[in-house]
Amino acid sequence: MTHSPSTPHYLHLTEHFQKIAHFEHLSALGDWDQATMMPIGGSESRGAAMAELARHIHELKTDCFIETSIEQAEEELLDSHQMSNLREIRYQFMQANVVPADLVQAKTQLAYRCEHAWREQRANNDWQGFKPNLEALMKLVKEEASIRAQAQELTPYDALLNKFEPGMTTKRLEHIFGDLKSWLPGLIETVQGLQAGDSKISLAKYSARSQEALGRDVMAYLGFDFTQGRLDVSSHPFCGGVPGDIRLTTRYDEADFTSGLMGIVHETGHARYEQGLPKEWRGQPAGGHRSMAIHESQSLFCEMQLGRGEGFLTQIQPKLRKHLNSQLTIGELNHIYTRVKPGLIRVDADEVTYPCHILLRFEAEKGLVDGSLDVADLPEFWAEHMKSLLGIDTRDDYRNGCMQDIHWAVGELGYFPSYTLGAMYAAQFRFAMEASLGPVDELLAQGNIAQVFDWLDKNIWSQGSLLTTEELVKRATGETLNPKFFRRHLEQRYLK
Amino acid sequence: MTHSPSTPHYLHLTEHFQKIAHFEHLSALGDWDQATMMPIGGSESRGAAMAELARHIHELKTDCFIETSIEQAEEELLDSHQMSNLREIRYQFMQANVVPADLVQAKTQLAYRCEHAWREQRANNDWQGFKPNLEALMKLVKEEASIRAQAQELTPYDALLNKFEPGMTTKRLEHIFGDLKSWLPGLIETVQGLQAGDSKISLAKYSARSQEALGRDVMAYLGFDFTQGRLDVSSHPFCGGVPGDIRLTTRYDEADFTSGLMGIVHETGHARYEQGLPKEWRGQPAGGHRSMAIHESQSLFCEMQLGRGEGFLTQIQPKLRKHLNSQLTIGELNHIYTRVKPGLIRVDADEVTYPCHILLRFEAEKGLVDGSLDVADLPEFWAEHMKSLLGIDTRDDYRNGCMQDIHWAVGELGYFPSYTLGAMYAAQFRFAMEASLGPVDELLAQGNIAQVFDWLDKNIWSQGSLLTTEELVKRATGETLNPKFFRRHLEQRYLK
Ligand SMILES: [Zn+2]
Ligand SMILES: [Zn+2]
Numbered sequence: 001m002t003h004s005p006s007t008p009h010y011l012h013l014t015e016h017f018q019k020i021a022h023f024e025h026l027s028a029l030g031d032w033d034q035a036t037m038m039p040i041g042g043s044e045s046r047g048a049a050m051a052e053l054a055r056h057i058h059e060l061k062t063d064c065f066i067e068t069s070i071e072q073a074e075e076e077l078l079d080s081h082q083m084s085n086l087r088e089i090r091y092q093f094m095q096a097n098v099v100p101a102d103l104v105q106a107k108t109q110l111a112y113r114c115e116h117a118w119r120e121q122r123a124n125n126d127w128q129g130f131k132p133n134l135e136a137l138m139k140l141v142k143e144e145a146s147i148r149a150q151a152q153e154l155t156p157y158d159a160l161l162n163k164f165e166p167g168m169t170t171k172r173l174e175h176i177f178g179d180l181k182s183w184l185p186g187l188i189e190t191v192q193g194l195q196a197g198d199s200k201i202s203l204a205k206y207s208a209r210s211q212e213a214l215g216r217d218v219m220a221y222l223g224f225d226f227t228q229g230r231l232d233v234s235s236h237p238f239c240g241g242v243p244g245d246i247r248l249t250t251r252y253d254e255a256d257f258t259s260g261l262m263g264i265v266h267e268t269g270h271a272r273y274e275q276g277l278p279k280e281w282r283g284q285p286a287g288g289h290r291s292m293a294i295h296e297s298q299s300l301f302c303e304m305q306l307g308r309g310e311g312f313l314t315q316i317q318p319k320l321r322k323h324l325n326s327q328l329t330i331g332e333l334n335h336i337y338t339r340v341k342p343g344l345i346r347v348d349a350d351e352v353t354y355p356c357h358i359l360l361r362f363e364a365e366k367g368l369v370d371g372s373l374d375v376a377d378l379p380e381f382w383a384e385h386m387k388s389l390l391g392i393d394t395r396d397d398y399r400n401g402c403m404q405d406i407h408w409a410v411g412e413l414g415y416f417p418s419y420t421l422g423a424m425y426a427a428q429f430r431f432a433m434e435a436s437l438g439p440v441d442e443l444l445a446q447g448n449i450a451q452v453f454d455w456l457d458k459n460i461w462s463q464g465s466l467l468t469t470e471e472l473v474k475r476a477t478g479e480t481l482n483p484k485f486f487r488r489h490l491e492q493r494y495l496k
Numbered sequence: 497m498t499h500s501p502s503t504p505h506y507l508h509l510t511e512h513f514q515k516i517a518h519f520e521h522l523s524a525l526g527d528w529d530q531a532t533m534m535p536i537g538g539s540e541s542r543g544a545a546m547a548e549l550a551r552h553i554h555e556l557k558t559d560c561f562i563e564t565s566i567e568q569a570e571e572e573l574l575d576s577h578q579m580s581n582l583r584e585i586r587y588q589f590m591q592a593n594v595v596p597a598d599l600v601q602a603k604t605q606l607a608y609r610c611e612h613a614w615r616e617q618r619a620n621n622d623w624q625g626f627k628p629n630l631e632a633l634m635k636l637v638k639e640e641a642s643i644r645a646q647a648q649e650l651t652p653y654d655a656l657l658n659k660f661e662p663g664m665t666t667k668r669l670e671h672i673f674g675d676l677k678s679w680l681p682g683l684i685e686t687v688q689g690l691q692a693g694d695s696k697i698s699l700a701k702y703s704a705r706s707q708e709a710l711g712r713d714v715m716a717y718l719g720f721d722f723t724q725g726r727l728d729v730s731s732h733p734f735c736g737g738v739p740g741d742i743r744l745t746t747r748y749d750e751a752d753f754t755s756g757l758m759g760i761v762h763e764t765g766h767a768r769y770e771q772g773l774p775k776e777w778r779g780q781p782a783g784g785h786r787s788m789a790i791h792e793s794q795s796l797f798c799e800m801q802l803g804r805g806e807g808f809l810t811q812i813q814p815k816l817r818k819h820l821n822s823q824l825t826i827g828e829l830n831h832i833y834t835r836v837k838p839g840l841i842r843v844d845a846d847e848v849t850y851p852c853h854i855l856l857r858f859e860a861e862k863g864l865v866d867g868s869l870d871v872a873d874l875p876e877f878w879a880e881h882m883k884s885l886l887g888i889d890t891r892d893d894y895r896n897g898c899m900q901d902i903h904w905a906v907g908e909l910g911y912f913p914s915y916t917l918g919a920m921y922a923a924q925f926r927f928a929m930e931a932s933l934g935p936v937d938e939l940l941a942q943g944n945i946a947q948v949f950d951w952l953d954k955n956i957w958s959q960g961s962l963l964t965t966e967e968l969v970k971r972a973t974g975e976t977l978n979p980k981f982f983r984r985h986l987e988q989r990y991l992k
């Protein structure tokens with residue numbers, strides 16, 4: 001980034017957003033620490049500190065000089081990257097400026113309290129305890145959605161979607177998800193039929209310690225740089241931190257190492273995206289991740305496209321033998337990781353039934369935001385939809401039902417669709433990648449996994465937010481989002 | 497704290513300082529994380545973020561409304577506690593207001609870089625690498641000292657002392673330390689003579705893991721509340737965090753568990769002070785620790801007054817047997833922990849030779865600040881003084897010489913005297929405590945360690961900064977700082 005003195009307004013904006021990035025660094029640290037390290041006694045003052053920080057970041061993002069400076073910077077002679085950065089600055093300013101600081105602070109503080117209580121309430125299946133918290137939080141979420149909607153001339157739920165997925169609409173999602181609903185239940189049924197005769201593979205118990213050693217080894221294989229990040233434990237796995245210091249987490253189940261391991265693979269995908277963002281644009285809006293669907297496309301590329309493929313499983317099987325002394329064959333691993341079985345928990349779902357969990361949440365969120373669904377009726381709504389989508393009975397099991405995810409406990413509505421959009425992008429990326437590099441499985445067998453990541457780096461990571469999502473995907477794959485690749489991927493892998 | 501509407505200016509100030517406390521919470525978190533968790537890749541952006549935060553806190557503390565509001569609050573009808581709080585607000589404002597924000601940010605950023613490099617340089621005994629960093633940092637320290645000195649009409653070094661020890665002067669320290677110098681070398685010699693025949697006790701190796709289990713057990717015995725804090729590992733042990741979430745650290749030497757264990761006892765003393773600060777004044781200047789000497793008095797009370805006494809060693813000996821399977825007798829433990837032996841490292845020093853390490857640093861700091869000692873001449877200065885004070889040759893051993901402490905690597909001059917002042921206060925508190933409760937050893941033998949902490953809580957912890965240091969010490973012990981108690985303590989313990 002070079003600044004000619006002929007662009008003083010642009011320069012001023014970049015300095016200001018660099019300052020904001022410093023405070024966002026602290027926000028990322030506070031979030032990570034709260035989930036991994038903080039004892040219970042810290043929650044009240046941490047909640048207050050994080051709310052104060054959120055308010056401060058919000059005040060910086062809505063500083064009164066910004067609007068005028070953007071207008072003046074638009075008259076300055078900027079190169080195309082600077083113009084992209086200015087576009088992202090404008091978007092961030094607009095997203096922040098429409099919401100009053102008091103609401104930001106109130107929601108942050110309430111979300112912290114609610115999440116904190118949720119951790120225990122979930123463990124105790126305590127829906128009656130969680131319900132009033134969620135009701136209070138939903139009031140603020142609806143207030144936020146309606147304020148955002150008015151300012152952007154969007155529907156309230158579209159306004160929430162746009163926080164994570166700029167440009168995405170309920171209408172487009174209903175189209176994409178409607179298509180999905182037309183063929184996915186049939187596919188699930190067919191695959192279950194094909195797998196009906198398979199016998200269940202029983203797993204030995206492995207200590208968290210040896211699972212962690214395995215996880216670190218697999219992360220290194222996936223190119224994770226441990227001088228630029230950490231692996232820890234949290235009850236809800238996530239990838240946080242900042243590009244030079246990515247903090248990812250997982251959880252270990254001694255009775256089933258397979259889920260924690262694939263959790264690590266997933267979060268490593270997020271981590272490599274963050275670590276691969278353009279260094280010269282660090283601290284600037286153009287240097288950030290493109291959208292949450294693109295973020296999830298990178299984690300799901302690792303977890304689903306790579307991770308559940310035979311090529312990858314062949315590569316990591318010796319590591320399982322080394323760290324766990326596991327005798328599982330490649331065939332058995334393949335069987336475990338491509339087993340399609342409707343279940344209660346989204347994060348444990350296989351890739352075929354996973355979208356059903358999203359369809360349910362998408363419908364619920366729309367209802368919660370437009371007022372057609374009350375928080376009090378959520379468990380019944382949940383039970384009905386789990387029954388019709390996946391044929392599972394969830395009544396009275398709140399902890400594995402509508403209390404299972406952290407998203408609502410922190411008031412984050414509009415995020416869930418990103419997971420399935422991400423799965424679709426990931427499939428589209430793999431087909432595009434294979435068109436130029438040949439089958440991924442062969443690259444892995446030749447020890448060339450680096451080529452896979454080079455493709456992602458060149459086409460996705462290093463682009464940051466310099467392009468719009470549409471441009472990015474079109475340049476990488478020749479077209480914008482096309483869900484047919486996801487269907488093709490599932491059919492190729494599961495109907496063979 | 498109740499606010500009548502008749503004290504609007506005072507109220508406004510308390511709200512503002514509560515806000516500052518929120519940002520200081522984040523600063524404490526950033527410091528702790530940097531020392532315990534952060535991978536190397538995070539150091540640059542963390543340094544920048546912490547500098548930005550320091551600047552922001554500084555701007556808040558020097559907000560232009562404060563000076564007028566203090567004047568107006570002084571006219572309001574405040575109770576005595578509120579008046580104390582206003583006094584501390586005024587002191588914090590003055591301390592911050594005399595230093596320009598640019599200097600604060602520059603020093604914070606440089607200190608982060610310097611410390612980061614020092615960690616590796618120290619390991620490599622790399623004085624040539626450290627020297628230019630320290631020189632650059634010393635330039636800023638001297639600039640800060642001279643700005644503070646001018647504003648407060650103090651000498652530059654006094655101005656630095658006052659950051660940690662409000663009201664302390666070089667002159668008074670020279671008096672106290674001069675007295676110390678008159679009898680301590682003789683005492684060291686005598687004690688060494690008395691201990692000359694003692695044979696060295698050899699220690700078995702213990703894993704960091706079992707030492708940690710022992711440490712946690714001892715912390716619990718000392719009343720540490722693990723729902724209000726954590727224990728971790730860092731290369732330079734410290735006690736950080738915030739009152740509801742105290743983060744203390746130690747380091748484990750497999751070949752010598754005794755130092756890591758007493759490190760934990762020391763930091764637990766700090767932690768209990770912080771955890772015991774008045775809850776109703778949290779976030780207000782009157783609710784903070786009184787001074788760094790008082791802080792060290794609490795850690796040294798635990799480590800020296802309690803920790804090296806026979807009563808305490810008797811209580812923890814079964815814990816050593818339990819966690820380490822150690823066969824050490826109480827006599828042997830007593831022998832280890834009261835062994836007087838001049839050594840290179842301040843933090844590993846026994847309580848008799850420890851003040852010599854402070855005398856050296858006090859002289860060096862005075863010289864570095866008044867310009868009579870150049871950074872380049874520090875190793876020679878060090879060697880000479882270690883020779884004359886403790887009879888030890890330190891030439892060419894920089895890592896165990898002038899590079900051993902973190903303080904200078906982060907530009908913190910003026911702190912070291914607090915350790916020896918703390919040791920003196922600790923002795924004075926013990927004699928006062930025993931005058932009302934009887935011998936501490938007997939209380940411990942009766943399982944009444946809680947009475948010891950109740951005395952500290954009532955007299956020190958719960959007072960926060962509501963009293964001045966002089967008032968606090970006078971109320972607790974009947975007189976202000978009197979170094980004779982320290983001498984009496986050493987003579988009673990070591991000349992028996
Ligand atoms: Zn993800
Ligand atoms: Zn200390």
